Amino acid sequence: MPSTTTTLRCRSARRRTAVAAAVITTGLLLTACSGDDGDDSGRDGSDASSGTTISHIHGVDIGPSDGLLYVATHDGIYTPGPKGEPRLVGDRKDDFMGFTIAANGTFLASGHPAPGRDAPANLGLIESTDAGKTWKDKSLTGEVDFHSLDHAHDKVYGYDSTNGLLRVSGDGVTWEKRGPLKALDIAVSPADPDTVLATTESGLTRSTDGGRTFGGGDAKPLMAFLDWTGPNALYGIDPSGAVSLSADGGKSWRKTGTVPGGGPQALTAVDARRLVAATQDGVYESTDGGRTFTKRLAVTSGGDH
Structure with missing residues (x-):
């Protein structure tokens, strides 16, 4: 029988999936869990020496100081090793839901503890100042699960999926509750701190x-994920x-291309030309x-869970 922590993690994952299912009409499962709290040897995110595979991606970003790709998953944060194999960063295999890297290199995340780890079911906001090797609780521990952070x-702008609202903080400790929201992703204008976009089942809001x-x-176009890297990008x-x-800030759109691998799981724009996107079979990068x-x-699809 799954532990209480695992059950809560799965419930939260299903809440995000419920929103995603409405947005992703092609049947993409963005977040899932197996409900198995037993041996980790056959789970995604096992040690690289035993042939790691990763799935259930919740965020991707590039470290501003080291230039490395970081992939936040259901079972920890990974980066490509010397041969392109997934390599676990640090030793925590938590379920990293919301994930972003600030311009100064600070990692910010949220989610749920790994099975068996003595921690509240909702991690609130956690912070790493050594590129994900170690983490410390920042705020709202046990209270909030941020599914999107910017x-x-x-x-810090965070979509609080636990309470269905947007929160904003100047220091990551004291938060102001903003408006009610049911979203999959958020993006803040780089030119205006008051302009915030969100992807919902009805379209962009x-x-x-x-x-x-x-x-x-606005139902056209229906977007799953956003990232706003410049006033015109x-x-x-x-x-x-x-x-x-x-x-023009989402008023009109021009298609540039298609990411291979099916439905998306995450997106980040490093700059006006460089993008990183996770799909059902891989994490892909574009420089044009x-x-x-x-x-x-490489990514193993989580759709069969």
């Missing part, structure tokens, strides 16, 4: 007052994996604005 204008209120969703990826660019992609890391 760091912009020296603030926009706030112009810092997330205190959101307008109705808002990228979105739709349920089929098609990548589009908006130069999404026209072409190169596989950086």
Whole structure:
């Protein structure tokens, strides 16, 4: 029988999947769990020496100081090893849900503890200042599971999936509750701290007052994930994996290409030309604005869980 911690992790995963299922009409399972709290030897995220495979990706980003690719998964954070194999960063195999790297190199994340680890079911906001090797509790421990995090204008913006709202903090410790929201991903304008976009089952929704209120969703186009890297460079990826660019803050879009591997699991825009996206069979990188992609890391689809 699964432990209480595992059951809570699965319930939270199902909550995110419920939103994703409405958004991802192609049947993509963005978040899942097996419900098995037993031996880890056959689970995704096992030691590299035994042939690691990864799945259930919740975030991807590039370290600003080391240039390494970091992949946040259901079973820890991984980076490609010398031969491109998944290599566990640090020793924590927590379920990293929300994940982002601030411009100063600080890792910010949320999620749930690994099975058997003595910790609250919701990690709140956790922080790493050594590129994911060690982590410390920052705030809201046991209270909140952030499913999406964005760091912009020296603030942390987090979608609190536990309570269905947006939270904003200037120091990662004291939070202001903003408006109600049911979203899969959020993105903050790099030019305006009050402009926040979110992907919902009804399409993109926009706030112009810092997330205190959101307008109705615009069903066209239907996006799964967003990242806003410059005033004229808002990228979105739709349920089929098609990548589009908006130069006017999401009012109009131009398709640039398609990520291989089926439905998307995560997206980050490093700059106006460099993108990283996770799909059902790999983590891919583009250096030409999404026209072409190169596989950086193999992924095992989590759709059969």
